[in-house]
Amino acid sequence: MEYFVQQLINGLTLGSIYGLIAIGYTMVYGIIGMINFAHGDIFMIGAFISLAVFLILTSVLGFAFLPVVLLIVLIVSMLFTSAWGWTVERLAYRPLRGSFRLAPLITAIGMSIVLQNFVQITQGARVKPLPPQIQGGVTLMQGSTEQGTILVQLSYMQMIIILTTLILMTGFTLLITRTSLGRAQRACEQDRKMAALLGVNVDRTISLTFVMGAALAAVAGLMFLLLYGVIDFYIGFLAGVKAFTAAVLGGIGSLPGAMLGGLLIGLIEVFWSGYFTVEYKDVAAFSILAIVLIFLPSGLLGQPEVEKV
Amino acid sequence: MAGAKTNVPAASNRPAGAQRAAERGRQAPNIVAAPKKNKLKDSLRDAATAAMLVAVLGLFFIGVRTDIAPGGLDLKMRWTAWIVSILVVFGGRLALNMFVFQAHTPATQTLGQKIGQLGAAAPGLGKWLMRALFAFAVVLPFFFTTFFPGKDRQFIDLAILIMTYIMLGWGLNIVVGLAGLLDLGYVAFYAVGAYSFALLAQHFEFIGFWVALPLAGMLAALWGIILGFPVLRLRGDYLAIVTLAFGEIIRIVLLNWYQFTGGPDGISGIPKPTFFGLELKRGEGGFADFFGIEYAPIQRFIFLYYIIFFLALLTNFVTMRLRRLPIGRAWEALREDEIACRSLGINTRNTKLTAFAIGAMFGGFAGSFFATRQGFISPESFTFLESAIILAIVVLGGLGSQIGVVIAAVVMIGGIEMLRNLGFLSQVFGPGFDPVQYRMLIFGMAMVLIMVWKPRGLVSTREPTAVLKEKKRIDADMVAQGEGH
Secondary structure, rough: OHOOOOOOOOHHHHHHHHHHHHHHHHHHHHHHOOOOHHHHHHHHHHHHHHHHHHHHHHOOOOOOOOOHHHHHHHHHHHHHHHHHHHHHHHHHHHHOOOOOHHHHHHHHHHHHHHHHHHHHHHHHHOOOEEEEEEOEEEEEEEEEOOEEEEEEEHHHHHHHHHHHHHHHHHHHHHHHHEEEEEEHHHHHHHHHHHHHHOOOOOHHHHHHHHHHHHHHHHHHHHHHHHOOEEEOHHHHHHHHHHHHHHHHOOOOOOHHHHHHHHHHHHHHHHHHHHOOOOHHHHHHHHHHHHHHHHHOOOOOOOOOOOOOO | OHHHHHHHOOOOOOOHHHHHHHHHHHHHHHHOOOOOOOHHHHHHHHHHHHHHHHHHHHHHOOOOEEEEEEOEEEEEEOHHHHHHHHHHHHHHHHHHHHHOOOOOOOHHHHHHHHHHHHHHOOOOHHHHHHHHHHHHHHHHHHHHHHHHOHHHHHHHHHHHHHHHHHHHHHHHHHHHOOOOOOOOOOHHHHHHHHHHHHHHHHHHOOOOOHHHHHHHHHHHHHHHHHHHHOOOOOOHHHHHHHHHHHHHHHHHHHHHHHHHHHHOOOOOOOOOOOOHHHOOOOOOOHHHHHHHHOOOHHHHHHHHHHHHHHHHHHHHHHHHHHHHHHHHHHOOOOOOOOOHHHHOOOOOHHHHHHHHHHHHHHHHHHHHHHHHHHOOOHHHHHOOHHHHHHHHHHHHHOOOHHHHHHHHHHHHHHHHHHHHOOOOOHHHOOOOOOHHHHHHHHHHHHHHHHHHHHOOOOEEEEOOOOOOOOOEEHHHHHHHOOOOO
16 A cells, blocks of 8 residues: 555656656647657757756856756756757757658658757767755555555655646646636637638747747756656657657647646556556556557547548 | 748649649749849848857857866867858858849759749659669679779669668558558568578578568568557558567567677678579689689679569559559559548558558568678667658659659768768878768758758659559649548
């Protein structure tokens, strides 16, 4: 029981990260109907920017008060990663708008290769370890088994991750439902041509969608860095595929769906490695992706696609 | 360039005149466009924007580098590199603006038109070019041994590599180009082929390359059906993602099933191919001994080259033949319109499965060739990147175009490998400069640039299989790309 609760907490933490990345996929798919293959690498870029800013603040400028440092890292990383997201859209996707569907998929894969190799060349291929910054936690439960006592711990780190995700999600939902930008986005999602006729700047809206997705991916990158303490140039691929799975599981195009899907994927991965095997945890994620797409293509909260002849 | 292109409807079933109208529409703005007055000012502003963007993007990547140091991570500032990169982008963008983008007629467009005119002026030219290319491929090993005796091994090895990708590209072209099924996990079949041969050779003494080749092909085809069956209902991007997932599952299983596949250690000691039972080795009983010629290590490379050349030609031949059979026409009908296809009574399930199976079979052949060439395989060689490269070759060359695959494979693989010969650059950029590490970066950039320049691939015409009266090439825009609607 204690083990189960502990895994549940771990799963929710991991799921929050996946959920934040998944939002980027789901928004882009909703608005232009393509898989932004480079989004996982944008997440990786965010993690690297967070690491650089964190090191500059702590070791070069000598800031010591951790909450302020992390807040600055968060904001700077979101800003700079957004610039990356915007550039990727501008270079690789905008020139191909209205072209046939395979072309942006190929440029997206090309962009993903470019980003990975750019980071590998400029930052080196070796992993970057960062010692744990936030330690300690609250003990929720205590139980004993044959092996000894088991503590159920909710670390401060996990609390911060889950809380930040909650705050961001609330703010984000408000942005989509209440502001004119959100309205423009939903309009473009439904009918791009009609939205353009009614005076919505479609190109700008799409760019902003990429920027928002990248900003959330940057938050996920910072959390990943703090939670695992190790990043390298290749983390984007797996995290990207899993987050995409989350987006599909929740129903692509649906924001609450992306978050729900992220949490589910996080839980499944953690329970799979906790109760079955660690080696095949990625197989679990990939199998779920295949199963969901085959049997439940519209996801849990998505709307079924109507096939028109 | 986006403005002119977006007007072209993506639908493939346009009336005959629409094509010409679209062509005219595309050229029209070019004729009336007046030269810009503030060319210099605009160019400068644009270049400054680009430079600023690079400054922002590069700040934490080019300007700062984190390295592992005793007691944590170490920060290194590289402001010179950062400033140089900004200046290079500013200068490059300015030059491009002045001479290419804002010139009266953009250089890329004139080039495209010239190539088009050349093709129209001499309709037989393409055919002759292809024949010349084929003749060159036949004599290639001897060309290199005669004219580049010092570097022949390296060049023939490169030719083998390119030929392997051509074969894989042709195999994938059946699935993606003809049947219109977007497969991002093609490397799975490559892996199945390689591992089938390696495992068969490991467990059974008598199995050599030539026995294992058909077995590997059959096993890969079987896997093509097994993996194809669940995805029959999917199309477009979703199909791509599920095939990607299958490819990764196979790789992870190969990586973790230690008792069976050797896990990350891979399998080594895979037998070399024999020439009708003759091994290509030194001394008694070898190929050279039997024919009474002097043994040279290069003979093995020449032999390998001819094997893959033969296999690639087989792939091409079978594809071209299948295209004329009912099954090939069913594939193309499926690509154009799945619903219409079903209404006409074509069994879409069998059509899709045969496409998957035959594509996978050629992937399996190529895989067992890869195993015998390397002598060692491990899951490392079958990552998603490999699938992406093969798909990129097919799409960049022009989906469904056989010669396009050849051009794309030569340009992408050959061009990238040529970087290894650019050692002299290290004298310019300092001893730490290694052009090889930029390989994949340049590959990715080339993928993006070629797609933006020519979204339909380098070869922009297709030859329809079914014709009325005369055979003629059509524009690639007229062909559907497996979007499923």
